[in-house]
Amino acid sequence: MAKLNICVLRLGHREVRDKRVTTHLFLAARAFGADKVMYSGRRDKKLEERIEKVVETWGGVFEVEYQRDWRKTVESWRTEDWEVTHLTMYGLPIQDVIPAIRQSHKDKLVIVGGAKVHGGVFELADWNVSVTSQPHSEISALCIFLHELFQGKELARTFGNAARRIIPQAKGKKVMRRKSGDFLP
């Protein structure tokens, strides 16, 4: 089976108010196995730079892209045969629908709402999925979705070409840094 591609689209980013939440969301997307993130709303070059800096340090291949028009973006990805999942507290419970989503083997575009989600998003999505029907966070919704999609295998993922790597410890911190090709403590 070919590798499943995952792209996350964050709607309606607000530069000041959402700064840290969108950063956490994009880092969670990367850590839990997405390949790319896109966002609509306000263009925020500092956000993009923060994410690019993390990729440089911690490795892997991961893109950030601004999209002015979320609807055109979703429609064009749909015509490329990507399956669209919208994470929303109003959707169908993840535990009921994740087996079918997993089984489709299509690449996934995962839409994560912002402040006010346009009703059209519910219509454009193949799946409207809830992670609990309770209010919490787009960050927790996204990482549980990816964790369930990959059935936990994403936890053991390694990131190529990293400048820094953590060696897990029972107590304290151990970080290796790459110097001239090799990792050194």
Place this chain on the structure above:
Amino acid sequence: MAKLNICVLRLGHREVRDKRVTTHLFLAARAFGADKVMYSGRRDKKLEERIEKVVETWGGVFEVEYQRDWRKTVESWRTEDWEVTHLTMYGLPIQDVIPAIRQSHKDKLVIVGGAKVHGGVFELADWNVSVTSQPHSEISALCIFLHELFQGKELARTFGNAARRIIPQAKGKKVMRRKSGDFLP
């Protein structure tokens, strides 16, 4: 088996900078099955009010409490026989340690770091646990920890005495509101 009690302690909250992230963290704690959250750093009454408002609307029993001295708090919960888990990207992989944590049946105090985590936290914790060894978010780390601890059963949890309840839909939104004891659309 008695119900497992879970309390989350957020270290070093900063009133302005962490406002939304701590709110999301506490809502995720509630949605994924914790009973209580505590925080150190700056006292933030608006944060407490926001969480209390959510509990009023969406139900369940859930407390928020400020703790000026995190070390005293952790030490006193330890003497009450709570098991202390510290979520940190430097810790042991969750997939390796969660079976042992699950098996202990002790109530859990889960510590989630803030800006700069004091080295003493690593020493006080029974477990230093990482959810991937990559940078992401305390929100994703916490919800994956609780999701793994409860083995996904928390997703189907219901919250008693709610004023509002979502009826999951394939498309669109359906919310029931309690009026004079009954739920009405």
